[in-house]
Amino acid sequence: MSDIKDVLLTAIAIERYGQEYYSRLSKAVSEEEGKALMKSLERDEKEHEELFINEFNRLVGSKVPEKIDIKANLTSEALDDIFRRWERSMHIGSEDVFAALETGIGTEQRSIDFYSDQMCKSTDPELKDIFKKLVDIEKGHKKLLEDNVFHLKQDGSWWGYVPILEG
Numbered sequence: 001m002s003d004i005k006d007v008l009l010t011a012i013a014i015e016r017y018g019q020e021y022y023s024r025l026s027k028a029v030s031e032e033e034g035k036a037l038m039k040s041l042e043r044d045e046k047e048h049e050e051l052f053i054n055e056f057n058r059l060v061g062s063k064v065p066e067k068i069d070i071k072a073n074l075t076s077e078a079l080d081d082i083f084r085r086w087e088r089s090m091h092i093g094s095e096d097v098f099a100a101l102e103t104g105i106g107t108e109q110r111s112i113d114f115y116s117d118q119m120c121k122s123t124d125p126e127l128k129d130i131f132k133k134l135v136d137i138e139k140g141h142k143k144l145l146e147d148n149v150f151h152l153k154q155d156g157s158w159w160g161y162v163p164i165l166e167g
Contacts, residue, residue, distance in 0.1 A: 003007035003167055008056040010136075011102075013068040014111050015052060017164075018045035021107065025100055033158035034097070041141060048137070051130055059124065069095070100148050 019042050026038035056064050112135055119131035151159035 004124075005055075005056075005060050008060065009064070009068050010114070011052045012049055012056065012064060013119070014114065015045045015049035016068070018107065018111070019049065021104065025104070028100070029097065031158055034148075037158060038143070040165075044137065044141065048134060055127055055130060059127065070162055078148070097152060098149060100144050101152075105142055105145045105149070108138050108145065111138045112142065 003126035009138060022038045022045060026035045026042065029035050053064050056062075058130060115131045115135045115138065118130055122128040122131060147159050151157055
């Protein structure tokens, strides 16, 4: 994938997927701390999407399409498969929380891999810096999710986000 337009559209689609994933997960988690954490991650993914939209406008010079067709398994159908059983009850059970967090960890890792690869390939210094920044941020997201898996298994509590900041 060497065409900058395709690279940026894929990055935007990844961030849109993350937003939808964390939005749906925030509605499915019953604990307020977990909801707040997921909403925070959703907002982060929205900010990342906006970074890539700005780069798309700068480098490609056209409008980003509403629907982006990529082959990276980032579809509404994939999300529907993940959330179908949880939405029946509106809240996910404890085993499902771990599965959801593991899915999030895997998604963050795929983002890290994609952005790292594109950072190495990019010849545009501004875009290279954005990819580097996103690699670091997504690593932080992944660690936050991993820490929550650990803490939820240890003592059943969410970790790493202060709900008082939630607005």
